[in-house]
Amino acid sequence: MSARRNYMRLEFASRSENESFARVAVAAFVAQLDPTVEELAEIKTAVSEAVTNAIIHGYPDGEGLVAVTCTLDGDTVEIVVEDRGCGIEDVELARRPMYTSRPDLERSGMGFTIMESFSDRVDVISRPGEGTRVRMVKRLQSSAPTFD
Amino acid sequence: MNLAVEAVQVSGVVVARLRGELDHHTSEAVRECVDAALEEAGSPFLLWNLAELSFMDSSGLGVLLGRYRRISQQKGKMAVCGPTAPVRRLLELSGVLSIVPVYDDETTAIAALREA
Numbered sequence: 216m217s218a219r220r221n222y223m224r225l226e227f228a229s230r231s232e233n234e235s236f237a238r239v240a241v242a243a244f245v246a247q248l249d250p251t252v253e254e255l256a257e258i259k260t261a262v263s264e265a266v267t268n269a270i271i272h273g274y275p276d277g278e279g280l281v282a283v284t285c286t287l288d289g290d291t292v293e294i295v296v297e298d299r300g301c302g303i304e305d306v307e308l309a310r311r312p313m314y315t316s317r318p319d320l321e322r323s324g325m326g327f328t329i330m331e332s333f334s335d336r337v338d339v340i341s342r343p344g345e346g347t348r349v350r351m352v353k354r355l356q357s358s359a360p361t362f363d
Numbered sequence: 364m365n366l367a368v369e370a371v372q373v374s375g376v377v378v379a380r381l382r383g384e385l386d387h388h389t390s391e392a393v394r395e396c397v398d399a400a401l402e403e404a405g406s407p408f409l410l411w412n413l414a415e416l417s418f419m420d421s422s423g424l425g426v427l428l429g430r431y432r433r434i435s436q437q438k439g440k441m442a443v444c445g446p447t448a449p450v451r452r453l454l455e456l457s458g459v460l461s462i463v464p465v466y467d468d469e470t471t472a473i474a475a476l477r478e479a
Contacts, residue, residue, distance in 0.1 A: 231388035235365055238418075256418075256449035263420040267387045321394070323424035325457050332456055 238262040257333035264326040265296035273300025303341040370400030376408040382415040385423035407439020414445030444472040
């Protein structure tokens, strides 16, 4: 791992109490790159969306594990949120703005749209019955220059 | 829980004041509190005071839009006042700002809701 690279991994129960824990932990880790207040708010929101999806949609019928890994490389932040839950049948449909598979829960259907707006890149890999992996990449405009 | 919610009646308008972070975990408490206040007041006018809301994600949008739907059916009006920068950005991004008016403070918002 180069001097410019840093990495962390969290694993926690798919309980809604842990949504704030996850976004605050990622924000605290990313803080070492000196992001702007706005960039930090975007990262917290994107993490909250991905983790909430894992909790609500990944494990609708019980508790499982959610893993969040965050890699810092130069001025780039990569966040991966994974669950081993029920997976998404149709990823393209799930990513569509205003779509929700759970209208009964009064969801806005804006989760993926927000992740996409607040990151430079969002990749979703999902297999029904096996789980979902959401990878978000964001380049910080504000990041302090490195001299290596 | 890192969210405090109170809903009070001011001049026939239900004012929901939120402090802290509105996410999926805290959304149920807000829904319950605001729905109970609307029911008790029998008023279709709702103002969200978001001046002290430091964080909101799409679960919060779901709560706002859910109340908006209900209030619109009753021919009422809903408004927001004082959102912090990140919350305002989310309201903008989601299109909520094109259907719900935003005011600087409670007094202005209540006056506007009563006039409408």
